[in-house]
Amino acid sequence: MMRVSIAVNGVRESADIPAGLTLLEFLRERLSLTGTKEGCGIGECGACTVLLDGAPVTSCLVLAVECDGRDVRTIEGEAVGGELSDLQRAFIETGAVQCGYCTPGMIMSARGLLRRRSDPTNDEIVEAIAGNLCRCTGYEAVLAAVRLAAKRRREAADEG
Amino acid sequence: MRGNRGYVGRSIPRDDAADKVTGAALYTSDLAPPGTLHAALLVSPHAAARIVRVDASAACAASGVRAVLTGDDLDVRLGLYLRDKRILARDVVRYQGEPVAAAAADTPETARAACDRIRIVYDPIPPVLDPRDALAADAPLVHPDLGSYDRMHGVFFPVAGTNIAHHQVIRVGDVDAALDAADVRVVGSFFNPPVPHVPMETHAAIARALPGRRFDVWTSSQSPYTVRHLLSVALGVPHAAIRVRVPFVGGGFGGKAGLHLEPLACVLSRAAGGRPVKVVATREQEFNTLPSRQALHSTIEIGADRDGTITALRADYVWDAGAYADYGVNIGRAAAYAGAGPYRVPACRIDSRVVYTNKPFGTAFRGFGHLEVLWGVERTIDMLAARLGADPVALRRANLLRPGDRTITGELVTAGHGDPRGCLDAVCERIGWARPPDTPANPQTARGRGVAVLHKAPAMPTHTACAAVIQLDEDGAANVLVSGVDYGQGTYTVLRQIAADELRLPIERVRIAWECDTEFSPYDWQTVASRFAYMGGNAIIEAAADCLAQLRATAALALGVEADRIVCDAGSAYPRDEPERAIPYSRLSLGYTFENGNSVGGPVIGRGRAIATGLTHLDPQTGQGLPAQFWTYGAHAVELDVDTETGEIEIRRFVTALDAGRVLNPKLAAGQVVGGVVQGLGSTLLEGFQFDDAGRLRNPSFVDSKIPTAKDLPASIEPVFLETPQPGGPYGARGIAEHPMISVPSAIGNALYDALGIDFTELPLTAERVLSAIRAKRSGR
Numbered sequence: 001m002m003r004v005s006i007a008v009n010g011v012r013e014s015a016d017i018p019a020g021l022t023l024l025e026f027l028r029e030r031l032s033l034t035g036t037k038e039g040c041g042i043g044e045c046g047a048c049t050v051l052l053d054g055a056p057v058t059s060c061l062v063l064a065v066e067c068d069g070r071d072v073r074t075i076e077g078e079a080v081g082g083e084l085s086d087l088q089r090a091f092i093e094t095g096a097v098q099c100g101y102c103t104p105g106m107i108m109s110a111r112g113l114l115r116r117r118s119d120p121t122n123d124e125i126v127e128a129i130a131g132n133l134c135r136c137t138g139y140e141a142v143l144a145a146v147r148l149a150a151k152r153r154r155e156a157a158d159e160g
Numbered sequence: 161m162r163g164n165r166g167y168v169g170r171s172i173p174r175d176d177a178a179d180k181v182t183g184a185a186l187y188t189s190d191l192a193p194p195g196t197l198h199a200a201l202l203v204s205p206h207a208a209a210r211i212v213r214v215d216a217s218a219a220c221a222a223s224g225v226r227a228v229l230t231g232d233d234l235d236v237r238l239g240l241y242l243r244d245k246r247i248l249a250r251d252v253v254r255y256q257g258e259p260v261a262a263a264a265a266d267t268p269e270t271a272r273a274a275c276d277r278i279r280i281v282y283d284p285i286p287p288v289l290d291p292r293d294a295l296a297a298d299a300p301l302v303h304p305d306l307g308s309y310d311r312m313h314g315v316f317f318p319v320a321g322t323n324i325a326h327h328q329v330i331r332v333g334d335v336d337a338a339l340d341a342a343d344v345r346v347v348g349s350f351f352n353p354p355v356p357h358v359p360m361e362t363h364a365a366i367a368r369a370l371p372g373r374r375f376d377v378w379t380s381s382q383s384p385y386t387v388r389h390l391l392s393v394a395l396g397v398p399h400a401a402i403r404v405r406v407p408f409v410g411g412g413f414g415g416k417a418g419l420h421l422e423p424l425a426c427v428l429s430r431a432a433g434g435r436p437v438k439v440v441a442t443r444e445q446e447f448n449t450l451p452s453r454q455a456l457h458s459t460i461e462i463g464a465d466r467d468g469t470i471t472a473l474r475a476d477y478v479w480d481a482g483a484y485a486d487y488g489v490n491i492g493r494a495a496a497y498a499g500a501g502p503y504r505v506p507a508c509r510i511d512s513r514v515v516y517t518n519k520p521f522g523t524a525f526r527g528f529g530h531l532e533v534l535w536g537v538e539r540t541i542d543m544l545a546a547r548l549g550a551d552p553v554a555l556r557r558a559n560l561l562r563p564g565d566r567t568i569t570g571e572l573v574t575a576g577h578g579d580p581r582g583c584l585d586a587v588c589e590r591i592g593w594a595r596p597p598d599t600p601a602n603p604q605t606a607r608g609r610g611v612a613v614l615h616k617a618p619a620m621p622t623h624t625a626c627a628a629v630i631q632l633d634e635d636g637a638a639n640v641l642v643s644g645v646d647y648g649q650g651t652y653t654v655l656r657q658i659a660a661d662e663l664r665l666p667i668e669r670v671r672i673a674w675e676c677d678t679e680f681s682p683y684d685w686q687t688v689a690s691r692f693a694y695m696g697g698n699a700i701i702e703a704a705a706d707c708l709a710q711l712r713a714t715a716a717l718a719l720g721v722e723a724d725r726i727v728c729d730a731g732s733a734y735p736r737d738e739p740e741r742a743i744p745y746s747r748l749s750l751g752y753t754f755e756n757g758n759s760v761g762g763p764v765i766g767r768g769r770a771i772a773t774g775l776t777h778l779d780p781q782t783g784q785g786l787p788a789q790f791w792t793y794g795a796h797a798v799e800l801d802v803d804t805e806t807g808e809i810e811i812r813r814f815v816t817a818l819d820a821g822r823v824l825n826p827k828l829a830a831g832q833v834v835g836g837v838v839q840g841l842g843s844t845l846l847e848g849f850q851f852d853d854a855g856r857l858r859n860p861s862f863v864d865s866k867i868p869t870a871k872d873l874p875a876s877i878e879p880v881f882l883e884t885p886q887p888g889g890p891y892g893a894r895g896i897a898e899h900p901m902i903s904v905p906s907a908i909g910n911a912l913y914d915a916l917g918i919d920f921t922e923l924p925l926t927a928e929r930v931l932s933a934i935r936a937k938r939s940g941r
Contacts, residue, residue, distance in 0.1 A: 034190035035183015037410070039360050040443035044862035047360055075183035088181040092173050095827045098835060099648030100180030101360040101410030107181060130871045133862070135358050135411050136648045138838030139870040140877065141831060 004068040008033070009077030017064050023057075024048045026064035027074060035075035035104045039133065046132030049105035049112075050074045056112035058131075075104035078111070086152055087111060090145040098136030106132045110146045118157070120150055167657035167667050168891050171827035175653045175672060176408070176646070185408040188364040188380040189440050196366065197226050199428055199439040200271035202261040202278050203449055204253035207287035207518040207855025208302075211251055211260065211280060218277040219263055224270040227431035228278070230261040234427060238394045240418050242318060242325060242485040243310040244303055245521075247394070247423045253282070254302055254483035255520050256856045257448035264428040264437045287518035287855040291480040292457055294323040294515045302483060302516035314777055315621075316489045323516040325481050326489035328496040330568050330783035333507030338472035342463025346543045350460070350536035351922040352905075353848030354480065355453040357525055358867050361410020362441040363450050367425035369434045374401040375426045376436075380409045382417045382645050383686035384676045390419040395426060406676040409647035413839070414524030416647065417688045418486060420450060447860035452849065454488050454514075454522025455480035456532040460540045468550050470559045473505045477512040477533060482521035488514045491522070494619030495529030497569050497778065497787050501537040502580045502615035503559045508568045510783070518855050524688055526836070530616045530902045531843060535923065538612040538906030542913060552910065553588055553611055557581055560613065570784045576887040578819035578894070580793035584613055586817040586880045587797035597799055606802045607812075608915025612906035613795045616899055617788030618689035622775035624789075626692075627682035628699035630659065630707050632764040636731055636745030637669040638707070640700060643681035644692040646674075649897050650828035651692050657824060658697050658890055662704030664729045665745070682767075690895025691789065693824065695770040697890025703768030711748050714761030718743055718752040773888070790886050790894045794818040796837075796907040802915050807931025809845060809908070811874035818879075821886035821894040829896060833879035836900025842868045844905040848924050 001016040008031060015030055024041075027033040027050070036059060039047030043061040050059045051073035078085045087107050090096070097103050106129055113120055113128035120128070125146045134142065179185040211231070219228045231250030237243040249260045263274035288294045288302060303309070307320025316326045339345055361380055368376040375395070381387050384404045392399045409416060421439040428437040441450055456479055463472040477499060481488040496512035545552040560580045565573045588594070591609060600607050618624075629641040640659050646652040652672045660667040673681065684696070708728050715733035716723035725735045732742035743752070751761035778785040799812045816833050823829050846866045850858045859865040879900075885892030909920050918933045 028190075033183075034186065037187075037361070038189070039362075040862060042443070042861075045360065045443070075181075079182050084178065084181065088178075091181050092177040095171075095174070095831045097174060097177045097180045098650070098831060099360065099409065099411040100176065100185055101187065103180050104183045126870045130869050133358075133360065133867060133869065135360055135413065135839065135867065136835050137831060138834035138836075138877065139868075139873055140834050143870060143873075 002065050004065055006064070006067045007071045009073060019063070019065055021064045022060055023050070023062040023064050023067055023072065024059040027059060033074050033076050037101055037104060039101070046109065047102050047105045049108040049132060051108055051112055054112065054115050056109045075107060078107060086149040087145065090149040094141045094144040094148060096137060096141040096145040102132055102134045106134065106142055114150060114153070119154055167660045168824055171825055172653055172657055172667060174650055175656055176674065187361050187408045187410050188366060188378050189361060191366060191378055191407065192438060193366065193368060193436040196436040196438050197264040197266060197432055198268040198271050199262055199264045199425065199437050200268065200275045201259045201445065201449065202275040204249060204256055204258045204260050206253055206282050206284045207256045209253050209282035209284040211249065211253065212283050213281040215279040216261060219274040222274050222277060224266040225263055225274045226435060227264040227428050228261065228274060229427060229431055236394050238390065238419060238423060240390065240486055241312045241316050241489050245484040247427060255518055257520055258483065259424070259449060262424055262428060264432050288323065289517055289519060289851065289855050291478050291515035291517050294517050295478070299323060302518060317780060324513050325485040325516055326492050326514040328493045328512040328783065329781070330496055330499065330508055330510035331781070332568050335472050335474050335507045335509040338507035339461065339463040339474065342471050343466040344544065344547050345461060345463045346540055346547050347459065347461040348536060348540045348543055348921060350458045350539065352456045352532040352535055353923060354455045354520070354522065355525065355843055355847045356447050356849070356865060357413040357415035357452065359411030359413060359415060362443060362446040363416065363420050364440040365421040365425040366436055366438045367422065367429045368436040369426060369430035373397045377402065377404045377422055377426065379404060379406060379422050380416055381406050382409070382412045382647060382688060384643050384645070384678050385683055386686040387419055387422055388678045391422055391426065394423050404678045406645050408674065409645055412647040413526045414528065414688060415450065417524045417686055443862070444860045447865060448520060448857050451486055451521045451523035453525035454482060454491065458533060458536040460536045462540050462544050464544055464548070468548055468555045468558055470503055470505055472507040473500045475499050475510045477510065479512070479514045480519060480522065481514045481516050482519040483516065484521040485514065486521050487524040488522040490619055491524070491529035495533045497783060498530055498615060498617065499533045500568050501534060501541070502561050502613055502793055504561055504565045505568055519851065520857065526839065526898045527616065527902045528619050528689065528898065530614065531840065531905065534612070534614055534903045535905045535909070538903055539909050539919070539921065542910045543919060553584060553593055556584055556613055560584070569778060569787060571786055571788060576885070577791050578793045578821065578884045579882055580613055580615065580795070582882050583793055583795040583817040583819055584611065586882065587611060587795045587815040590815040590878060590880065591797035591799055591813060593797065600801060604803060604805050606804050606915040607799070608911040609797065609799045610907045610909065610911030610914055611795060611797045612903040612910060614899060614903035615791050615793050616902055617791045618691035618895060620685065620689050620691060620772060622772055622777060624685045624772040626684045626695035626699050626770045628696060628703040628768040629682045630703045630766040632707060632745060632749035634750060636749045637671070638663050638665055640670065640672040641681050642672070642696050643676040643678065643684040644696050645676055645687040649832065650825065651696065653828060654693055654824040655696050655700055659700050659704055662701050663707060665731050669731065690792065690897045690899065693893060694790065694889055694895055697893065698770040699768040701768065701890055703766035706768060707764050707766035710764045710766070711745060714748045714752050715743055717760040790889065792818060792894050792896055792899050794899050796903055798907045798911045800908065800911050800915065802912065802930060804934055807927035807934060809925065809930065813876050813878070814874045815878045815880065816900055817882060818896050818899055819882040819884050820896050821889050822883050822892035823881045824891065824893050829881060830879045832897050833900040834877050837877050837904055838868050838873065840901035840904025841872065843901065844908050844923060844925055846924055846926070
């Protein structure tokens with residue numbers, strides 16, 4: 001057992017965990033944050049994507065002990081004060097959601113991109129979600145959602 | 161067709177979107193009732209073997225292990241149409257990946273460790289891997305006891321003493337004479353490999369055995385009532401002893417119809433003294449243990465007059481069922497009655513045989529065999545066009561079914577069937593078929609165009625039924641209960657639109673219960689075959705009418721007028737021409753109370769039903785009959801570039817037209833088309849199981865079994881909808897969910913012929929396959 005302290009969606013979570021526990025297991029089983037999904041368990045599908053210090057990672061491949069003292073963001077942290085985030089609204093508007101199982105990981109990958117690039121190119125958007133598999137939507141609406149959220153940010157920034 | 165009252169026909173956002181984008185939506189794999197144990201499976205390493213000895217003692221003795229089961233503990237047979245399968249293999253294993261033992265333990269790791277301690281001694285036997293070999297008279301039998309299995313009689317015809325699980329025939333006219341008399345004959349042989357469904361949520365089930373041989377089940381399923389029914393048969397308990405709940409489902413595509421991990425979860429829980437047991441397939445098990453789309457070997461011969469009129473079609477379809485029949489036998493049946501394409505074929509002979517082999521078994525997959533048979537049919541039509549020197553579009557136009565024609569099962573085609581010619585014209589117009597494509601700048605690039613048509617009807621029993629219940633809340637809002645499952649298609653949203661229009665309520669005041677529960681949700685057969693919007697929509701229309709009749713009756717008493725004078729609109733009831741006397745539903749939904757306290761009426765609960773109408777079994781000797789509640793027709797046109805040095809295909813444009821009857825929600829309908837086309841592109845370009853000589857699956861992972869990613873999209877996918885109203889469809893609608901992926905390979909194969917002059921017959925069309933064909937052509941082989 002090892003003692004860790006991880007900031008998850010801004011809340012410090014301290015726990016004694018076995019060294020082999022993955023970040024995905026820590027989130028889902030210890031914190032009951034089940035919005036982060038497991039699709040393959042070996043880092044090939046992107047369903048478990050979360051942000052670690054702002055960068056997207058597949059949480060099934062990250063050990064929770066590696067996250068000690070670091071900052072983790074999950075889908076549960078996207079909506080603030082009950083208000084859906086720009087990406088969440090855009091995903092709904094463009095029809096980017098079907099079964100929804102890949103959606104949290106998609107949104108977190110897109111969030112990672114938008115944190116890094118305020119005005120991403122289409123290629124950058126494609127690249128950002130290329131590791132997130134989706135079997136329902138055919139991706140077009142997902143790409144449109146990220147473009148829409150990015151466009152609104154630009155417009156808001158221009159007005160500001 | 162009904163008038164538009166406001167919501168039907170509009171792009172209302174998905175009902176469930178907010179829950180899904182926030183992570184609030186709970187799937188079976190997110191659930192764990194108190195005390196839940198975790199299960200692990202031990203699977204067969206052999207494609208075919210006798211089980212000589214099983215020793216689970218070391219596993220049972222391990223700390224934290226609560227139950228261990230092997231096939232010897234369970235003497236039951238399961239199956240949808242043919243009861244040919246066991247919960248855990250007993251005496252023999254029939255495919256590599258088949259579950260042979262399972263353990264339930266306090267943690268998943270303990271359960272896995274327990275499985276590692278189970279010792280099984282196998283005596284491998286030579287597997288039967290090619291279904292064509294399995295048809296040989298001396299082929300080893302995958303199921304020597306086939307003749308003694310329970311089955312659905314009158315519909316499926318297994319051949320005892322062979323590997324044939326079902327043989328479907330279609331016989332129309334004298335095919336041999338018609339082919340002999342034909343001016344031209346073309347013949348082609350084709351192959352579709354097995355393809356995995358790849359739902360992003362793997363199969364998951366939780367079961368809790370309760371006192372009195374009762375079971376509580378949560379499952380990622382398309383079919384709560386079918387799961388309950390099949391569990392009832394398998395476990396030998398009444399339907400009422402089983403409760404099946406279906407929370408959010410992370411994709412199905414046919415792979416979550418039928419019965420899968422549920423029975424194992426039930427028997428493990430029983431063995432563990434009633435503690436809940438959760439079984440979640442690993443991704444490898446999703447590929448290798450759960451079923452996939454079955455492979456097809458087809459040979460198709462078409463005869464035609466010199467002017468291009470098709471006079472005869474003969475087809476031999478050999479389906480690779482794998483180890484168990486499951487839905488495969490029904491695919492062999494449904495794809496046979498659709499197996500000549502949407503064409504007028506005066507003489508037709510189809511033999512569709514579903515054949516056991518020692519491979520992972522097949523099941524329903526979006527398109528239910530139609531993508532597979534139409535790969536061959538639509539390629540053969542293009543081969544006929546090439547032979548005749550005819551335009552492939554003109555050839556199709558001349559032969560597509562028209563009102564007054566009969567299908568190959570003898571069904572009379574009417575204008576209400578929809579407009580296949582209109583679909584073909586629409587995609588040709590969009591792609592600019594009349595003008596040749598631009599010449600690519602790069603001489604290494606070969607550009608081509610192709611078209612293909614498609615059709616499909618729901619493959620469902622003649623008595624398929626569906627019910628809906630609508631209860632009005634205290635505030636006059638509506639709660640709609642159904643048990644068809646929305647696992648991503650968007651059906652619940654369109655059903656809500658229908659309910660809102662029918663109940664004359666703002667859509668915000670209509671909800672649909674998301675978790676299906678056989679304890680409370682009214683009956684539905686199962687959510688397959690693109691028939692839920694059709695049947696569920698009709699059931700909801702009837703249930704809403706029932707609600708309105710009750711509201712009108714109560715309002716009539718309240719207002720002292722005849723009930724037939726009451727109209728309902730905008731959530732209120734009032735006498736015709738006297739809207740100022742309106743009573744809101746909120747004062748009627750539980751009954752109306754007069755000022756003195758007297759009350760009349762009662763809670764408003766509407767009931768609606770729908771059942772398949774006019775369908776018949778197919779005649780066993782001729783295949784004649786009425787299998788189709790409705791047909792949905794469509795067409796694709798594609799323009800693509802092939803890099804002749806690498807074999808890589810780049811899709812420049814993809815246009816799909818479907819005759820939807822009525823588009824209930826344009827954005828959701830377009831989402832089905834884009835998603836379906838991309839899934840079809842996966843089947844065309846990337847996907848397919850590969851086996852080694854011993855029958856072991858070589859690509860049970862995302863590393864070796866690619867599906868399309870965001871990098872694999874065509875430059876554009878353009879959905880087009882025609883709206884020829886479907887008689888009997890809700891608002892004239894017919895199903896469209898499966899159809900977009902059907903004939904995607906055919907259109908691309910035809911475009912490759914246009915680009916390269918090469919007839920491809922085997923899928924997938926990987927760059928390697930395309931390049932080697934280009935090189936073979938260059939070297940004159």
